Amino acid sequence: MRRGLSAAVLAAAFVVGLPTLAAADTAADTAILAGTCAGCHGAELGGSGAIPTLRGHSADYIRFTLKSFKNGERQATVMNRLAAGYSDEEIEALAVYLSQLQ
Amino acid sequence: MTRKSQVAVTRRRFTQLAAAAAATPLIAAPGIARGQAAAHVVVIGGGFGGATAAKYLKKGAPDLRVTLVEPNDSFITCPYSNLVLGGWRDLESITHRYDKLRDRWGIEHVREEATAIDAAARSVTLAGGDTLTYDRLIVSPGIDLRPPEDGGIAGYDEAAYEAMPHAWKPGAQTLLLRSQLEAMDDGGLFVLAAPPNPFRCPPGPYERVSMIADYFKKNKPNAKILVLDAKERFSKQGLFQQGWDLFYGDMIEWVSLADDGKVIEVDPATRTLITDFGMEHQADVANVVPPQYAKAVARNNGLADASGWCPVDGQTFESTLLPGIHVIGDASIASPMPKSGFAANSQGKTAAAAAIALLEGQELANPAWVNTCYSHVAPDYAISVAGVYKATDAGIISIEGSGGVSPMDANAADRKLESVYADGWYDSITADMFS
Numbered sequence: 137m138r139r140g141l142s143a144a145v146l147a148a149a150f151v152v153g154l155p156t157l158a159a160a161d162t163a164a165d166t167a168i169l170a171g172t173c174a175g176c177h178g179a180e181l182g183g184s185g186a187i188p189t190l191r192g193h194s195a196d197y198i199r200f201t202l203k204s205f206k207n208g209e210r211q212a213t214v215m216n217r218l219a220a221g222y223s224d225e226e227i228e229a230l231a232v233y234l235s236q237l238q
Numbered sequence: 239m240t241r242k243s244q245v246a247v248t249r250r251r252f253t254q255l256a257a258a259a260a261a262t263p264l265i266a267a268p269g270i271a272r273g274q275a276a277a278h279v280v281v282i283g284g285g286f287g288g289a290t291a292a293k294y295l296k297k298g299a300p301d302l303r304v305t306l307v308e309p310n311d312s313f314i315t316c317p318y319s320n321l322v323l324g325g326w327r328d329l330e331s332i333t334h335r336y337d338k339l340r341d342r343w344g345i346e347h348v349r350e351e352a353t354a355i356d357a358a359a360r361s362v363t364l365a366g367g368d369t370l371t372y373d374r375l376i377v378s379p380g381i382d383l384r385p386p387e388d389g390g391i392a393g394y395d396e397a398a399y400e401a402m403p404h405a406w407k408p409g410a411q412t413l414l415l416r417s418q419l420e421a422m423d424d425g426g427l428f429v430l431a432a433p434p435n436p437f438r439c440p441p442g443p444y445e446r447v448s449m450i451a452d453y454f455k456k457n458k459p460n461a462k463i464l465v466l467d468a469k470e471r472f473s474k475q476g477l478f479q480q481g482w483d484l485f486y487g488d489m490i491e492w493v494s495l496a497d498d499g500k501v502i503e504v505d506p507a508t509r510t511l512i513t514d515f516g517m518e519h520q521a522d523v524a525n526v527v528p529p530q531y532a533k534a535v536a537r538n539n540g541l542a543d544a545s546g547w548c549p550v551d552g553q554t555f556e557s558t559l560l561p562g563i564h565v566i567g568d569a570s571i572a573s574p575m576p577k578s579g580f581a582a583n584s585q586g587k588t589a590a591a592a593a594i595a596l597l598e599g600q601e602l603a604n605p606a607w608v609n610t611c612y613s614h615v616a617p618d619y620a621i622s623v624a625g626v627y628k629a630t631d632a633g634i635i636s637i638e639g640s641g642g643v644s645p646m647d648a649n650a651a652d653r654k655l656e657s658v659y660a661d662g663w664y665d666s667i668t669a670d671m672f673s
């Protein structure tokens with residue numbers, strides 16, 4: 137049933153010439169994306185032990201940091217390997233989402 | 239249960255479902271709105287997948303009624319149980335209670351085992367005979383070890399677990415293996431039989447070997463470790479072997495499938511492991527990790543296919559065999575995501591979000607996830623494997639160019655950082671599940 141639905145949505149997207157659905161298109165997608173960061177950065181993303189907090193940063197800082205992890209300009213133990221999996225659009229969505237955490 | 243009867247059960251359930259659908263017009267989803275009876279989601283299993291799903295159902299929809307079916311009063315994690323074997327941690331430090339899920343999040347905890355699932359009636363039968371009805375069901379029961387008669391190792395039945403522990407489910411088995419290691423003489427031989435893919439925690443056996451090697455190095459420097467493997471290669475192999483050379487010299491010998499590593503039979507009376515080509519290895523302490531499949535409650539109720547694991551739709555983790563039921567964690571087929579606690583936790587959030595969206599008639603999310611498995615190799619020395627995944631119409635894919643393992647040439651400071659970050663990960667994920 138759902139497959140049929142998403143096929144219909146996809147078909148509609150083609151008809152009107154929109155890009156097909158990609159992750160982080162909706163708020164729900166971004167919440168799931170950021171939800172997987174909690175596995176390390178803490179249940180409320182407030183950091184855990186030596187792993188830094190993701191709260192209280194500006195969108196600019198998060199965007200810049202994730203891009204520097206992605207292109208290797210900022211050294212890291214694991215974030216390079218993770219950031220490499222995100223498109224610019226996903227990084228943008230994460231930056232905005234995380235900057236809005238209190 | 240044999241494969242044949244599994245198929246039969248599946249087919250029977252579909253027939254029941256079709257009959258029920260024909261007899262009654264489809265009832266609209268009850269919704270979570272106030273004023274009407276709240277929708278009810280039942281979660282089977284309070285481990286990495288299930289505890290996370292239950293909490294995130296309440297977090298996402300506080301009005302929802304959520305029941306967690308889990309016989310135990312607290313949960314002992316497999317992650318970090320290898321550190322208990324090495325003497326780095328005690329069992330208490332990896333035990334987590336369900337009180338906050340009950341008291342803070344308002345989840346009803348039914349302390350029983352679920353035995354039967356009826357997808358057509360949307361009900362779960364408990365070991366005590368009671369039934370629960372649900373609007374959606376999330377199943378995260380983990381794994382069973384295959385018995386000899388169903389794809390396991392000859393001679394390795396439940397009675398053998400005492401003489402040759404598996405310690406692949408933590409708790410009493412972990413302590414038993416630990417006490418056997420403590421009782422072993424210096425100069426003794428420890429043998430670990432590692433399973434074929436797919437299995438719970440691909441780097442797990444090799445982290446375990448590392449922890450036991452550290453214990454031997456400090457306490458029984460003449461002991462030897464033999465790993466008999468049913469695989470040609472293993473997770474983070476280069477990094478593990480580099481670490482073993484560095485810290486444990488020639489204490490550890492690993493035997494691949496091609497070199498006759500596959501154990502096909504054991505004799506618990508003499509702690510002997512027999513390989514495919516007939517080699518007999520007599521151990522002083524033997525740890526047998528046999529082939530695995532999804533836990534009985536999933537397999538016996540039509541959720542698993544012939545492989546013994548449960549096929550799901552990657553976007554929602556809804557079963558592709560039975561409607562209205564999400565299967566997450568080790569029991570599900572989510573490859574290329576590994577069978578890890580990290581993955582089960584991410585899948586729990588995804589299934590919770592999908593269940594809420596489906597009950598409320600909202601659009602489904604297009605999920606993407608990360609996974610990272612840290613492994614301790616020696617004190618202040620850990621390594622990791624990471625991946626980024628996405629659900630597509632063709633199934634779950636791993637994003638090209640992302641993930642991979644820690645660099646082979648990382649310096650000592652980075653290996654130490656990873657061991658500290660691993661501890662941070664453990665605290666984060668367990669807090670995410672239980673607080």
Ligand SMILES: Cc1cc2nc3c(=O)[nH]c(=O)nc-3n(C[C@H](O)[C@H](O)[C@H](O)COP(=O)(O)OP(=O)(O)OC[C@H]3O[C@@H](n4cnc5c(N)ncnc54)[C@H](O)[C@@H]3O)c2cc1C
Pocket residue numbers: 282283284285286287288307308309310313315316317318319320350351352353378379380381405406407438439442446533535566567568569577578579580581582610611612
């Ligand atoms: C030695 C070892 C080390 C590991 N290390 C790591 C690691 O470092 N990082 C990592 O990410 N993963 C690790 N893992 C893997 C991780 O433990 C599993 O992937 C994870 O537990 C899977 O979660 P799950 O929800 O599928 O199952 P589980 O966490 O096993 O939870 C299943 C729950 O369901 C309950 N249950 C079962 N049947 C029923 C029933 N019929 N009715 C009601 N309840 C039921 C059980 O009591 C249990 O509480 C390790 C595993 C091992 C063995």
